[in-house]
Amino acid sequence: MKKKKVNIVTLGCSKNTVDSEHLGGLLDPEKYAIIHDSNEKADVVVINTCGFIGEAREESVDTILGFAEARKSNEIERLVVMGCLAERYRSELESEIHEVDAFFGANDMKSIAMHLGMDPNAANDVYHYKRNRATSKHYAYLKISEGCDRSCSFCAIPMIRGKHVSTPVDELVREAKQLAAAGTKELVLIAQDLTYYGIDSGGKRKLDQLLHHLCLIDGIEWIRLQYTYPHGFPEQLLDMINSNPKICKYIDIPLQHINSNILKSMKRNVDRNQTIQLIQKIREKVPGIAIRTTMIAGYPGETEEAFQELLDFVREQRFERLGVFAYSPEEGTSAFELNDDVPEDVKHERVATIMELQQEISLQINQQRIGSIEKVLIDRAEGDFYVGRTQFDSPEVDNEVLIPKTGRKLRIGNFYNVSITGADAFDLKAELL
Numbered sequence: 001m002k003k004k005k006v007n008i009v010t011l012g013c014s015k016n017t018v019d020s021e022h023l024g025g026l027l028d029p030e031k032y033a034i035i036h037d038s039n040e041k042a043d044v045v046v047i048n049t050c051g052f053i054g055e056a057r058e059e060s061v062d063t064i065l066g067f068a069e070a071r072k073s074n075e076i077e078r079l080v081v082m083g084c085l086a087e088r089y090r091s092e093l094e095s096e097i098h099e100v101d102a103f104f105g106a107n108d109m110k111s112i113a114m115h116l117g118m119d120p121n122a123a124n125d126v127y128h129y130k131r132n133r134a135t136s137k138h139y140a141y142l143k144i145s146e147g148c149d150r151s152c153s154f155c156a157i158p159m160i161r162g163k164h165v166s167t168p169v170d171e172l173v174r175e176a177k178q179l180a181a182a183g184t185k186e187l188v189l190i191a192q193d194l195t196y197y198g199i200d201s202g203g204k205r206k207l208d209q210l211l212h213h214l215c216l217i218d219g220i221e222w223i224r225l226q227y228t229y230p231h232g233f234p235e236q237l238l239d240m241i242n243s244n245p246k247i248c249k250y251i252d253i254p255l256q257h258i259n260s261n262i263l264k265s266m267k268r269n270v271d272r273n274q275t276i277q278l279i280q281k282i283r284e285k286v287p288g289i290a291i292r293t294t295m296i297a298g299y300p301g302e303t304e305e306a307f308q309e310l311l312d313f314v315r316e317q318r319f320e321r322l323g324v325f326a327y328s329p330e331e332g333t334s335a336f337e338l339n340d341d342v343p344e345d346v347k348h349e350r351v352a353t354i355m356e357l358q359q360e361i362s363l364q365i366n367q368q369r370i371g372s373i374e375k376v377l378i379d380r381a382e383g384d385f386y387v388g389r390t391q392f393d394s395p396e397v398d399n400e401v402l403i404p405k406t407g408r409k410l411r412i413g414n415f416y417n418v419s420i421t422g423a424d425a426f427d428l429k430a431e432l433l
């Protein structure tokens with residue numbers, strides 16, 4: 001019997017990537033050939049949507065409409081929509097886009113798989129242990145929990161994904177071992193909030209316990225932490241990062257703002273002074289760490305003075321990695337009830353101003369690394385270069401290291417030592433040692 005080709009199109013964050021990989025792993029490989037984000041002709045298309053902010057919703061809707069035309073003209077046999085947008089706006093989508101065969105929310109992977117033909121008698125625990133990989137095999141995202149108990153005023157994720165639920169340590173270790181056996185060398189730990197891990201099962205944070213077990217897995221050489229939260233940040237985590245060579249000296253900690261009044265309105269449970277003290281402690285306990293953060297510009301009540309405070313904060317702290325979002329009012333959040341008083345053009349001007357400053361900072365930081373010796377993981381070959389990353393760079397979002405092809409063939413997914421020879425704002429140039 002000819003296999004049906006299933007194209008899983010993933011939009012949004014890396015947490016969606018993990019969901020798509022698990023969905024692909026649930027489908028019988030004897031019946032289905034899984035491809036990810038492909039332009040190839042497919043029998044079935046599954047769109048895993050994002051509903052986080054306005055721009056992401058627009059991209060999701062546009063993608064659905066594009067494939068709806070293909071479904072209408074019978075270019076594809078079946079069109080399924082899942083994920084955050086479908087979770088939040090399912091009834092509206094069903095009433096407007098009739099070419100979609102089925103809509104599913106964000107947390108029911110098995111129902112989607114059964115709709116596509118999975119045996120209903122399949123093992124109940126298969127979800128966490130089978131993955132059809134969308135990323136290169138040498139790195140993998142490991143989602144350690146689902147949902148969020150935080151009440152940030154601007155964020156709709158708790159409404160979409162529900163309450164925080166930690167995946168048990170033994171299940172995550174089992175999944176990580178399978179990934180390592182398949183060639184994974186870098187684990188990128190993700191969740192809505194890594195630091196909350198374990199609180200729902202005994203009231204105690206257990207990220208350090210999980211990291212201890214993951215560091216013992218043969219084949220895993222890098223473990224990276226994304227999406228930590230400033231309030232209640234577990235300081236013992238910094239000692240682990242500093243002392244264990246497998247844990248990258250890198251942390252993603254979205255701060256969102258620095259003005260105390262805005263932080264209070266955002267319900268972040270920290271103020272300006274606490275935020276600065278935390279950053280200082282991170283850098284004191286882990287010398288040389290790369291801090292990645294994100295900010296929101298144009299939040300309701302952000303005066304020009306408050307924005308200048310944010311800009312000065314970015315200038316003073318010199319974050320190694322930084323992204324900025326323009327505030328987007330989200331239905332159902334507490335901030336949605338506020339007066340969205342910063343004009344859209346001003347929001348985007350402020351985003352551009354911060355990113356222009358960050359580009360200067362990033363260039364200066366990168367130039368300081370010229371002459372240093374770095375361990376680099378090779379992600380791909382592209383044109384005249386091999387493209388890799390240091391421990392200070394997360395896949396898909398951070399700096400890359402460009403190594404000229406000079407005769408010696410490098411293997412994708414292997415580590416090499418290089419000398420940094422040049423720098424621009426968001427990339428480094430290097431020579432192989």
